[in-house]
Amino acid sequence: MNFLHLLSSEATHTITVHCLNSPVWGTNEPQAQKPSVNFKGWNGQMFEANTLFEPEVLLDECMIQEGSWRKTQFLFHTQDTNQLPIVQVNKFPHLRQGQQRYIESGSVCFL
Numbered sequence: 001m002n003f004l005h006l007l008s009s010e011a012t013h014t015i016t017v018h019c020l021n022s023p024v025w026g027t028n029e030p031q032a033q034k035p036s037v038n039f040k041g042w043n044g045q046m047f048e049a050n051t052l053f054e055p056e057v058l059l060d061e062c063m064i065q066e067g068s069w070r071k072t073q074f075l076f077h078t079q080d081t082n083q084l085p086i087v088q089v090n091k092f093p094h095l096r097q098g099q100q101r102y103i104e105s106g107s108v109c110f111l
Contacts, residue, residue: 001042004081004110011084013076014106015039015055019062022099024072024092025049026063039076040088047076047086062101084108 017024024037038048039055047053056077061070076084085108095101 008081008110010079011081011108011110013084013086013108015074015086016104016106017072018069018102018104020069020100021065022062022095022101024062025057026060036091038090039086040090041083042085042087043082045083081110
């Protein structure tokens with residue numbers, strides 16, 4: 001991993017959260033705060049809402065809670081290659097009855 005970090009000038013990583021009736025990032029409620037889910041990078045950098053290191057949200061369907069599986073997809077892109085890959089996802093809201101989710105880690109690309 002150190003070799004990739006040293007020889008690359010930028011990196012990307014996608015994380016997809018598949019969800020059933022479980023908002024991950026946004027909600028349908030006006031004035032609602034974003035959930036506090038955050039992501040820890042390779043070097044310990046935290047990626048979270050309302051910070052300089054907020055991930056780009058490519059798709060946020062998890063706010064739709066109508067009984068079918070949806071997904072929220074995050075893109076991490078950085079020129080500090082030591083920040084990626086994402087190694088930990090923290091602070092998911094607690095699941096209630098009828099809610100489920102699982103995480104899919106996409107490819108990490110070093111350029």
